[in-house]
Amino acid sequence: MVIALNRTLTDPMYLFMCSLFVSELYGCTMLFPMLLHHMLWQLRQISTAFCFLQIYCLHSYATAEYLNLTVLSYDRYIAICFPLQYHTHLNKSRVMKLIAFPWAYALLTVVVTLCQTTSLQLCNNVIPKVYCDNYSVVRMACSDISYINFYGLFITLLTIAVPFVFMMYTYLCILRVCCSSSKQSAQKALSTCVPHLITLLNFTLGGSFELMQSRFDMSNVSMVLRIFLSLYCISSQPLLSPLMYGLNISRIRTLCKGLLLARLHSNA
Template identity: 55%
Template sequence: MIMINSTQVSYFTFGAYFDIGLFKYLLFLIFLCFYAVIICANLLLIVVICKNRSLHEPMYLFLVSLFVNELYGSTGLFPFLLVQIISDIHNVSASLCFLQIYCVFAYGTIEIINLSIMSYDRYLAICYPLQYNTSMTSKKVTMLITLTWLFPLIEVAVTISLSAPLQLCGNIINKVYCDNYSVVKLACSVTTVNNIYGLISLCLIVFGPLSLILYTYMKILKVCFSGSKQTRQKAVSTCTPHLASLINFFFGSFFEILQSRFDMSSLPVMLRIFLSLYFLTCQPIFNPLMYGLQMSKIRSLCKSLVFGEM
């Protein structure tokens, strides 16, 4: 490990990469294909929803926000990752590293808040169908989407402003991309403020949205058990893709937290890399496929657009 006597570093080195020879070109093509699929799938659904006025409803507008975030998050990872895979020296400048931390951290925060607001929207639609249009007005939708993006972007900016000035005693990050917690662990200076702010942020961006999600789904389940067959069918059709997206997101987040907070050196290197990237690669692929396949209205309009019938 390169030791730096309590100073700010100009670059970081990724310690999770290892020599895979010519296999790196195959890996490069695989991740390039992943990125292409993410771009095409999410852009297609954004265009379909924006182009069709029949889809200009709160549920679909929240989906647009979700798909835009998938594009944002994957763009914060994949171009950077592709360059690192093909490179022989896995270094990155400190400024570019903090830029990636900002993109990745903001992506995760926006994702969980967006999913929680979507659960609130489904709660109103299923539990209060007659009052839904008066409750979920266009003004309210605009405000919720604005808060979904504005709060994380400000919150993460504060996180970076606390991490960037830290005096570091090392510059090796044991991951394949930049991570704020990994940088803070390298600090020689006191990180009390970082830790306190991180704890407050964790409560706000994890426990807050998670509490809302649990509350809304408890209410939805209560209505389903006591409601009509038509109500249950509506709940299943609209909540299934959202629930699947939630499970996939928390599954990836769980492994990301485990790998950041605990020693996972006993696991094979390739498995550790896969688990660290699952959070940032599978969700942007999973969401457009899940919503595109499960929602018949979106599915039929996608076919029309692709085959030129629109």
């Protein structure tokens, strides 16, 4: 809200952050209202349509989130390695493309994945989780799933490995610039990367938990811990990211205080 309402926050970094926060709102909104409804009414069933809708939202959220974090690493790379050409490299046209790409890629690739999953004949209807995910449904199939596994591996490598290598490259370049700069300049540059690094590590940790549950037998792990690990990625990221960026970036912190104080005075 602060970024959208304040016209002074027009730098590309703030627009990329806004896209990141929107993806996190999208991610938690697709899960928690339904989950709370099931908890309050003690329901253990979900319709097929809602299950596939949940799969679509969950996977498109995870993809868009990871790609938005990749875009933010590119933003920091340009800001630190090419500060004088920052607005030249990140002109309005390129910024719009970098905002649109994560969403377009996420929403379109998951459609293909979901079309393959919906065509399967299922032999079971029990998912050992508190929400639906694609691999859990695929594992219940009676038909051949080799082509789905191949496509899933290809998309996983394209979506995770390529951005990861790119982010490692950007941070190696940033470290090289910091090592050749003064101590004060290096500290200032690295401090702007801290929120991104923490949110990236947190999301990677949550994604690793989810991958472990999907790919390995976790029957010997307590159900409470498995539920916690299932919800960690979706719940912790939307809570952590706004706090990290809001608390670490003084301009946003100051504007947040001003907005809250203005609201309090108007209600008084």
